[in-house]
Amino acid sequence: MAQSARAEAPAAIPAEEMDRIWSALSLTEALDIMQIEGRDMSEDIAADYLPAVPGQGWRSAISRIYDGETMAQMMRDGFAEDLAGADPDPIIDFFESPLGLRIIALETDARRAFLDPDIEEAAREKVRGDNVPEERADLIEEFITANDLVDFNISGAMNTNFAFYKGLANAELFEMSEQEILDRVWNQAGENREDTEEWLRAYLTLAYEPLSNDEIRTYIEFSESEAGRRLNRALFAGFGDLYGQQYRALGLAVANQLMSEEL
Secondary structure (H helix, E strand, C coil): CCCCCCCCCCCCCCHHHHHHHHHHCCHHHHHHHHHHHHHHHHHHHHHHHCCCCCCHHHHHHHHHHCCHHHHHHHHHHHHHHHHCCCCHHHHHHHHCCHHHHHHHHHHHHHHHHCCCHHHHHHHHHHHHCCCCCHHHHHHHHHHHHHCCHHHHHHHHHHHHHHHHHHHHCCCHHHCCCHHHHHHHHHHHHHHHHHHHHHHHHHHHHHHCCCCCHHHHHHHHHHHHCHHHHHHHHHHHHHHHHHHHHHHHHHHHHHHHHHHHHHC
16 A cells, blocks of 8 residues: 655755855845835825824834844745755855855845935936946846846735735725735736836846946856755745735734724
8 A cells, every 4th residue: 555755845954054144145134124114114004094193003013013023033934944955055155255245235235225215216217218338237137037036026016915905804994805805916916017127127227336247147147046046036935925924914904093993
């Protein structure tokens, strides 16, 4: 009598090596920036959905959602789970190299700069106006394609929007079926794609401006390697888990605030 085969879970990367990857990628700094972005976005959500200035209950919910330690744990859990079974050595070797460290520093600086809407808009205007040398623009497009950044970001945005509306639907005013939520998310997908493509071009053009074309090509080569693909997928898995939980919690926070105001 044959026994059903049980697939073994891939081996987790040892904690020491995960720590080195986390540090080399400056993920703590990335989460700090995301925390600022999230708090700013929560103010926009409150203005869009809440009829009155939110009180302490809302502020407490936002503090919990964007707690730094909680964010780091959520991100790390999803990231480590997806990266399990991968060879950490090529990742560590690349991102602990002078070029790898420089790339991450430039990416982090550009993401922080984009907290200023004027800087982001100027970067967008630059790529809209064809003010980027053709070879550099082509390399940026090649990098975006190598990392499947558009589709990964669009998929992530759709998942987070779905999570937000699922939470929001707890309020009677915004009660929606799952199909209605899906329809709304899909209707927004086209607009999201155009904006995502422009944001990526603007952000990466700004971030990699100090790099030579050969240095960008080296980064593309790493991105196209097995280690690069596994890392990219794991990063999106980790950030996807984090954003999904945060956006559902934001939707619930809006719903709870609306229901408390009705009482």
